[in-house]
Amino acid sequence: MMTLESVASPASHARLVITVTAYDWWWKVDYTDDANPARNFSTANEIHIPVGEPVKVLLKSADVVHAFWVPQLAGKTQTIPGQTNEQWIQADRPGIYRGQCSQFCGAQHAHMAFEVVAQSFAAFDAWRDAQGRSATQTDAAAQDAHVIAGKKLFDERCAGCHTIRGTDAQGSQAPDLTHLGSRRLIAAGALTNTPEHLLDWIQHAQRIKPEALMPSIALTTSDAAALSAYLATLH
Numbered sequence: 001m002m003t004l005e006s007v008a009s010p011a012s013h014a015r016l017v018i019t020v021t022a023y024d025w026w027w028k029v030d031y032t033d034d035a036n037p038a039r040n041f042s043t044a045n046e047i048h049i050p051v052g053e054p055v056k057v058l059l060k061s062a063d064v065v066h067a068f069w070v071p072q073l074a075g076k077t078q079t080i081p082g083q084t085n086e087q088w089i090q091a092d093r094p095g096i097y098r099g100q101c102s103q104f105c106g107a108q109h110a111h112m113a114f115e116v117v118a119q120s121f122a123a124f125d126a127w128r129d130a131q132g133r134s135a136t137q138t139d140a141a142a143q144d145a146h147v148i149a150g151k152k153l154f155d156e157r158c159a160g161c162h163t164i165r166g167t168d169a170q171g172s173q174a175p176d177l178t179h180l181g182s183r184r185l186i187a188a189g190a191l192t193n194t195p196e197h198l199l200d201w202i203q204h205a206q207r208i209k210p211e212a213l214m215p216s217i218a219l220t221t222s223d224a225a226a227l228s229a230y231l232a233t234l235h
């Protein structure tokens with residue numbers, strides 16, 4: 001069934017254009033700044049917008065047909081491989097608006113949620129600046145044995161799929177984790193973002209989201225502590 005709804009396209013030129021790419025079973029969110037490409041970045045499953053401003057969302061798919069839907073802000077728009085669709089969203093009040101894939105796309109369709117965080121322009125701008133930065137660590141963290149071991153483990157076991165900007169981890173088929181700690185939820189809304197849930201996800205991804213394109217990864221107790229310490233630096 002086609003669910004391409006006609007949406008109001010504000011006549012004004014969009015000041016903010018965001019590209020959202022659907023993947024089995026998560027959402028990649030790209031912000032670009034033509035005036036300053038150094039500020040370009042990717043994040044996942046959490047879209048920030050300034051309140052009261054029409055925002056143009058370019059919608060793509062990396063694999064199959066999905067559909068982007070934020071019931072309180074916008075109708076359903078399909079994401080189709082090889083094609084770019086468009087959807088405008090605008091929030092008139094600050095808040096967190098839940099979105100969901102609304103086109104059946106396989107095993108974890110039900111766990112393909114995201115959030116739109118609408119905030120004041122100042123707060124949005126601060127978020128955008130912070131997201132644009134590479135991962136940095138305080139001197140104390142950079143010298144912490146757990147953090148060092150965790151980073152090494154990440155480079156060996158996670159970097160093939162995930163990027164952490166500013167490090168050798170440059171994988172491109174999974175969420176960018178540079179500012180993982182800033183996100184409210186993980187795994188496309190499946191879990192809240194706590195240290196316990198992160199370790200649970202990493203070790204049991206296939207139990208939490210069967211068939212998700214991340215394997216469950218066995219960790220020794222000391223590996224888990226090291227990885228946790230490193231992931232905690234990614235705020």
Ligand code: HEC
Nearest residue numbers: 024025026044157158161174175186187188212213214217
């Ligand atoms: C084979 C590729 C692959 C490997 C290896 C991999 N991941 Fe993932 N990871 C993914 C994919 C794909 C997702 C998105 C899954 C989903 O939500 O459906 C993901 C999601 C995540 C998330 C949730 C991110 C978010 O914002 O929702 C975290 C955290 C994560 N992985 C950490 C790790 C860590 C740590 C390792 C190494 C111990 C690792 N991953 C290894 C592919 C991989």
Ligand SMILES: [Cu+2]
Nearest residue numbers: 101103105109
């Ligand atoms: Cu879906």
